[in-house]
Amino acid sequence: MAEIFIDTAKIAEIKAAAAWGILDGVTTNPTLMFRAGTANRKEQTLKIVEIVQGSVSAEVISTDAAGMVAEAREILSWSEHVYVKIPAIAEGLKAMREISAWPNGRINATLIFSANQAYLVARAGASYASIFMGRLDDAGLDGIQVLQETRQIFDNYGLTCKVLAASIRSTYHVTQSLLAGADILTMPYGVLQKMISSPFTDVGLAKFLADWEKVAGK
Numbered sequence: 001m002a003e004i005f006i007d008t009a010k011i012a013e014i015k016a017a018a019a020w021g022i023l024d025g026v027t028t029n030p031t032l033m034f035r036a037g038t039a040n041r042k043e044q045t046l047k048i049v050e051i052v053q054g055s056v057s058a059e060v061i062s063t064d065a066a067g068m069v070a071e072a073r074e075i076l077s078w079s080e081h082v083y084v085k086i087p088a089i090a091e092g093l094k095a096m097r098e099i100s101a102w103p104n105g106r107i108n109a110t111l112i113f114s115a116n117q118a119y120l121v122a123r124a125g126a127s128y129a130s131i132f133m134g135r136l137d138d139a140g141l142d143g144i145q146v147l148q149e150t151r152q153i154f155d156n157y158g159l160t161c162k163v164l165a166a167s168i169r170s171t172y173h174v175t176q177s178l179l180a181g182a183d184i185l186t187m188p189y190g191v192l193q194k195m196i197s198s199p200f201t202d203v204g205l206a207k208f209l210a211d212w213e214k215v216a217g218k
């Protein structure tokens, strides 16, 4: 089964999605913290963990391996639910190699735009490879194809790194990610709402209730 994460740091959205009972985790990044209006990454992450006792990702700011490792040590100490997000750059690989050897070395490798990057982060010990589907499509590339290629490569070599479909922009991305065998999908609250919405359902429900009222209201 594919897990469903919400891609936001906004508490109201996380509470609303969690109330549906189908939320497995939350992903954040510096932009999402900015949109939530906070620079207190620890406080916000712990607030999120209180709402969702699943997987909660918080991202490093450093761009050198030593800095990423130091930040990861702190971030991973906040809660057993927290995954540290490390960018898929060469310094990130060095950091992932080191962090993944820790007993609590839970890594979400982020900003992945190719199957090559995904393969390398998996080799470096990442728990998740976050493929940025929407941004690939924005650049005129094919996000679904990168997801499919990554799935196949991980399966070819029995790599246990989970394929995480990120930067999801539409329900089309959701369906294609599920068809491609993504292990996890992270999406904005708006896309999650669209997953359960259909005007046909609304019209059908209104008709059922109206007809029931006709017979039961007699």
Ligand code: G3P
Pocket (backbone or CB within 6 Å): 007, 027, 028, 029, 132, 134, 135, 166, 167, 168, 186
């Ligand atoms: O988790 C981060 C990723 O999903 C970014 O999405 O919409 O900023 O491309 P977006």
